[in-house]
Each structure stands twice: as structure tokens, then as C-alpha cells.
Amino acid sequence: MGSYIAQRAAWLLVVLLGVMAITFTLVSLIPGDVAVYYAGPHASAQVIAETRHTLGLDQPKIVQFARYLGLVLRGNFGQSASMDEPVFTALLQRLPATSILAATVVAIELVLAVVFGTLAAMHERGIIDRAVALLAALGVSLPGFWVGIMLLYVVAFRLSLLPLGGYGTPLWQYLFLPAVTQGVPWGFWYARILKVSLHTTLHEDYVRTARGKGLRRRRVMLRHALPNAVLPVITIAAMDLGQLLGGIVVVETVFSWPGIGQLAYQGLQSLDVPLVMGTVLFTALCIALLNIAADLLRVIIDPRIGLG
Amino acid sequence: MQDHQANKIPSASAGKVRGREEESTAQVPRGRGTWAALCRERVALVCLALIMLLVLGALLAPWLAPHDPNFQFDAGLSDSGTPVGSNARFLLGSDTEGRDVLSRLLYGSRISLTVGVLATALMASLGVVLGAVAGYFGRWVEALITRLIDIMLAFPVVLLGLATAAILGPGVGTTILVIAATQWMYMARVVYSQVQSLKEWEFVGAARAVGCGHIRILSRHIAPHLLPVVIAYSALGVGTSILLEATLSFLNAGVPQPTASWGSLIANGLTDYRLDPALVLYPGILLAVVVLAFNLLGDGLIRAMERR
Numbered sequence: 163m164g165s166y167i168a169q170r171a172a173w174l175l176v177v178l179l180g181v182m183a184i185t186f187t188l189v190s191l192i193p194g195d196v197a198v199y200y201a202g203p204h205a206s207a208q209v210i211a212e213t214r215h216t217l218g219l220d221q222p223k224i225v226q227f228a229r230y231l232g233l234v235l236r237g238n239f240g241q242s243a244s245m246d247e248p249v250f251t252a253l254l255q256r257l258p259a260t261s262i263l264a265a266t267v268v269a270i271e272l273v274l275a276v277v278f279g280t281l282a283a284m285h286e287r288g289i290i291d292r293a294v295a296l297l298a299a300l301g302v303s304l305p306g307f308w309v310g311i312m313l314l315y316v317v318a319f320r321l322s323l324l325p326l327g328g329y330g331t332p333l334w335q336y337l338f339l340p341a342v343t344q345g346v347p348w349g350f351w352y353a354r355i356l357k358v359s360l361h362t363t364l365h366e367d368y369v370r371t372a373r374g375k376g377l378r379r380r381r382v383m384l385r386h387a388l389p390n391a392v393l394p395v396i397t398i399a400a401m402d403l404g405q406l407l408g409g410i411v412v413v414e415t416v417f418s419w420p421g422i423g424q425l426a427y428q429g430l431q432s433l434d435v436p437l438v439m440g441t442v443l444f445t446a447l448c449i450a451l452l453n454i455a456a457d458l459l460r461v462i463i464d465p466r467i468g469l470g
Numbered sequence: 471m472q473d474h475q476a477n478k479i480p481s482a483s484a485g486k487v488r489g490r491e492e493e494s495t496a497q498v499p500r501g502r503g504t505w506a507a508l509c510r511e512r513v514a515l516v517c518l519a520l521i522m523l524l525v526l527g528a529l530l531a532p533w534l535a536p537h538d539p540n541f542q543f544d545a546g547l548s549d550s551g552t553p554v555g556s557n558a559r560f561l562l563g564s565d566t567e568g569r570d571v572l573s574r575l576l577y578g579s580r581i582s583l584t585v586g587v588l589a590t591a592l593m594a595s596l597g598v599v600l601g602a603v604a605g606y607f608g609r610w611v612e613a614l615i616t617r618l619i620d621i622m623l624a625f626p627v628v629l630l631g632l633a634t635a636a637i638l639g640p641g642v643g644t645t646i647l648v649i650a651a652t653q654w655m656y657m658a659r660v661v662y663s664q665v666q667s668l669k670e671w672e673f674v675g676a677a678r679a680v681g682c683g684h685i686r687i688l689s690r691h692i693a694p695h696l697l698p699v700v701i702a703y704s705a706l707g708v709g710t711s712i713l714l715e716a717t718l719s720f721l722n723a724g725v726p727q728p729t730a731s732w733g734s735l736i737a738n739g740l741t742d743y744r745l746d747p748a749l750v751l752y753p754g755i756l757l758a759v760v761v762l763a764f765n766l767l768g769d770g771l772i773r774a775m776e777r778r
Contacts, residue, residue, distance in 0.1 A: 408628030
């Protein structure tokens with residue numbers, strides 16, 4: 163276990179370095195002189211030169227990158243240009259809202275995937291199987307923001323059943339629509355993937371053995387086949403984490419959910435580059451960490467996966 | 471589309487040709503068998519026809535559209551300044567600026583389809599070159615490229631798009647670049663695994679033996695066998711790209727206003743969806759149909775390749 167974690171930690175470090183290299187390159191693509199931008203519109207040439215020196219912009223690129231690395235590793239993501247507070251503080255403030263939304267979305271996806279994936283696999287080519295296939299194809303083709311707006315219009319505006327976006331108490335009323343918008347389409351998508359995976363598992367010898375020794379079909383499905391069939395789904399879902407967080411950015415914007423995604427959107431509207439870059443870096447870090455969590459989850463479910 | 475790489479990679483080494491015409495000659499799969507198999511994919515063919523129809527509509531937009539898409543008609547707004555519903559002059563009604571919705575949809579499809587196709591072409595070229603190089607040369611080249619793929623997969627696409635738009639300024643070119651830069655990994659992974667198995671075939675060794683260089687083997691001997699895979703995943707890629715363009719445009723990080731694209735039409739409608747939900751409904755349905763058509767076409771092509 164120890165060497166496995168060490169290996170994953172080393173890999174995490176590589177991913178982080180790569181991610182930071184990419185964000186650093188993006189920032190250095192900004193047209194215009196950053197020193198002029200920071201010194202203000204009426205600064206004299208001397209002040210601009212001083213600012214350039216304080217920001218380290220007169221140093222070689224590689225030194226600048228090292229400086230940037232040091233700052234980020236100490237949790238310093240820079241100062242937000244539009245909000246007058248450190249980017250990291252703003253991100254931490256928004257983190258709970260995004261975490262709640264993301265956790266609810268994942269919970270919805272999980273329940274839908276397991277319930278409908280199993281049902282579809284038990285009655286192959288039945289009505290549930292066909293419905294899942296259709297909803298999965300439709301779900302990933304529909305733009306999330308469009309589904310969100312339509313739900314807002316019908317459920318919140320026309321029927322006045324739920325609030326028109328925002329964040330308040332009771333929380334579930336505000337959480338319901340955004341979570342459903344992102345969770346339901348992808349839930350069916352994963353149900354479809356789980357069904358395909360179950361289909362393969364159900365034809366394996368150990369399943370036949372379990373059936374042969376007289377176990378009931380439901381027990382074989384849930385206790386024998388499902389744990390193995392879930393593994394590839396977890397792998398795919400872990401790869402889709404970027405997609406999930408991207409979807410959450412959109413959903414937060416549509417429903418005015420005060421999370422990190424909305425922060426990034428506001429950052430773009432006010433051309434607040436440090437804020438946008440900070441968000442990108444922060445989410446990339448989260449995705450890398452969650453990937454390791456997914457790896458560990460697979461190890462827990464399947465003891466055969468080596469920890470060496 | 472992400473799951474296709476995981477569970478639908480057609481194995482080139484299987485090499486079973488079931489097509490009638492070339493049972494004895496071909497050991498390695500050829501393109502023709504795929505087309506024969508595709509003719510049995512009815513859904514995919516219907517989707518192909520639908521896509522052709524839409525492309526035709528986009529090409530003929532200047533002749534089909536009843537009005538200038540960006541002209542703000544006085545008659546397009548009611549006395550209280552709200553959009554008018556569908557009538558004889560504006561078949562699908564007008565938007566909040568008094569512009570003709572039908573004309574904007576037609577012209578919008580030009581932008582959306584162009585972005586989708588160009589972004590996919592760029593994405594596919596990047597993916598094929600990097601994937602093929604990684605699979606063919608192996609060793610440190612392979613390690614480098616597969617690590618890069620993993621790092622890029624940790625990036626939330628939508629946020630990276632926001633960041634790039636904040637830095638380079640939004641525009642059609644930026645949108646295409648962002649989509650290609652964040653989607654090539656999926657193509658690269660498929661091509662990578664294909665080339666890995668293709669390079670073990672005898673014809674590659676034979677080409678080496680008669681003195682072909684690596685570039686020649688890759689471009690003249692291996693590339694032709696990649697064509698079906700690349701076409702199938704490109705179809706999926708166009709769907710994904712169109713959806714991404716719409717999402718980025720919706721977040722004001724894609725195609726800038728007042729240019730019409732399906733995403734920017736929905737974004738426009740968001741502010742006033744309570745006045746007239748049709749402004750969001752029409753472009754959303756069009757978008758969903760097109761993306762679904764490309765996705766189903768891609769799925770059909772992949773199935774056709776597997777059955778061959």
C-alpha cells in the first residue's frame with residue numbers, strides 16, 4: 163500500500179507540474195505589458211520599471227516559472243483584479259457550494275446508474291434497456307445549459323414549484339434543479355455503460371458457478387456480478403471528472419449557484435485573468451486528487467488490483 | 471463520447487473479414503468492408519441524410535433566409551418592446567432585438583457547423599499524429615505523449631476555454647483552437663492503441679526489410695488502415711465540438727455577439743426566456759438534433775467496423 167501511494171503521489175506531482183506549465187504558458191500569452199497593467203494607466207516609466215522588477219518580469223522565463231511554482235505551492239494564487247481579495251480566499255469561500263452541488267450530482271448519477279444499469283442488464287432488450295439506451299444518447303447530446311433554462315422556465319417560472327435559481331434555505335429547493343440538470347442525463351449515460359459492462363460479466367464462469375450452485379438470480383447479480391462490473395464504470399467516470407466540473411460551471415451560471423464555476427464566469431466577464439487562471443489551476447488540482455481517490459476506490463472494491 | 475475509447479476499441483489484430491468481396495486477399499481490415507457493414511446501420515444512414523440536409527441548409531442560407539440575420543426590424547418588436555411571435559413576415563417570430571429568428575437560425579448553423587468541422591479537423595490531425603507517433607516509436611516518445619494526454623485530461627475543458635477566451639479574446643478562431651486543444655487526446659488514445667497493434671503485423675516488418683523509412687511506413691503503410699477509425703471518431707468529434715462551441719458561446723467565451731451561432735442564440739434568449747421561451751427552444755432543439763445525429767452516426771460507424 164505504501165509504495166502504491168508513493169507511486170501515485172509522484173504521478174500527482176508530474177500532473178501538477180504539467181498543469182502549472184500550461185497555465186503559466188497561457189498567462190504569458192496575454193497581449194500587452196503586464197507591468198503597465200499593474201502599475202496603472204498613468205504610471206511613469208520609472209514606476210513601470212520598478213513594478214516590472216517587483217513582479218520579477220525582468221527575470222528569465224524559467225526563473226519566473228519557478229517563482230510561480232513556489233507561490234502556487236504555498237497557496238498563493240495571486241490577487242483578484244476585480245474583487246480586491248486573494249484568489250485563493252475567493253475560491254475557498256465558493257468551494258462549499260460547488261462541493262454540495264457536485265456531490266449531489268454524483269449521488270444522482272450513482273443511483274440512476276446502479277438502478278437502471280442493473281435493471282437493463284437483467285431484462286436485456288426489454289423496455290427499460292431500450293429506454294436507458296435512448297435516454298443515454300439523448301442526455302449527452304442535449305446541451306446542459308439548454309436543459310437548465312427549459313427546467314427553469316417550466317418548473318420554476320410557469321409552475322412556480324421551485325425558486326428561480328440562487329442559493330438559500332431550505333437548500334434542497336435551490337439544489338434540486340441544478341443537480342437534476344447535470345445528474346440525470348449523465349446518470350443514464352453511466353447506466354448504459356454499466357449495463358454493457360454487466361453484460362460481459364454475466365457471461366463469465368464464476369457467475370455461472372454461482373447460479374449453478376443454486377443462488378438466486380438477484381443475489382448473483384448484486385453480490386457477484388455488480389462489484390466487478392462497476393470497476394470499468396468508475397474508471398470512465400474518473401476520466402470524465404473534467405467533463406463533470408465543466409458541466410457544473412455551466413449549471414452554476416444558469417442557476418446563479420454561487421460556486422467556483424460562477425466565479426470563473428464572473429472573472430471572464432470582468433476580464434479578471436488571475437481569477438480565471440486561479441480557478442482553472444484549482445479545479446485541475448481537484449481533478450488530479452479525485453483521480454487518485456477513484457484509484458483507491460477501485461482497489462477497495464477489487465482486491466485483485468495490485469498495490470505494488 | 472468518452473467511453474468509446476474504453477470499451478469499443480475495435481481490435482485491428484482480430485483481422486476477421488466477413489465482407490463478401492475480399493475473403494481471401496485481405497488479412498488486415500480494409501475500408502470497403504466497413505462501407506458494406508455501414509449499409510446495414512439504418513439509424514446511422516438516416517442521421518447521415520439529416521446531416522446532409524442541414525449542411526445544405528447552411529450552404530444555401532443566403533437564399534433560404536427571408537431576412538438579414540443581423541437587421542433589427544421595427545416591426546420585429548411589439549409596441550411594448552417585446553419580441554413578436556411567429557407570423558407571415560417572421561415565420562419563427564423575432565428576438566428581443568427585433569431580428570428574424572429563422573434567418574438567425576439558418577446563418578447560425580453556418581457558424582456552428584463550420585466551427586464543428588474545422589475544430590474536428592484540427593483535433594483529428596493533432597490526435598492522429600501524436601497517437602501514431604506514440605504507438606509506433608514507443609519508449610520515451612510514448613511515455614512523454616501518454617503523460618501529456620493524462621495531464622490534458624485533468625483539465626476542465628470549459629474552464630480552459632474561459633481562460634483562453636479571457637487571454638486571447640473571444641472569437642471564432644479562438645473557439646476552434648480551444649476545442650481542438652482540449653479534444654485531441656481522445657483521438658490520440660484510439661489511434662495510439664491501433665498503431666500499437668498494427669505495427670506488429672508482418673507487412674510493417676516487410677516494409678522495413680525493403681528499406682522504407684519510419685515516416686514512409688507511418689504515412690503510406692499504417693495510415694490507410696487508420697482511416698475508418700479516424701472517420702468514425704471524427705463523426706463523434708463533430709458532435710462534441712458543436713456542443714462545446716455552443717457551451718463556450720453561451721458563457722460569452724465562444725463566438726462573440728452579434729454573430730449568430732446556435733450557442734449565442736440560446737445565450738441571447740437566456741436573459742428573456744420568461745418573455746419568450748421559443749427563443750431558447752428552437753436553437754436548442756436544432757442543436758440537440760444535430761449533435762445526436764453526429765453521435766449516432768459515429769456509433770454506427772464504430773459498430774460497422776466491429777462487425778466487419
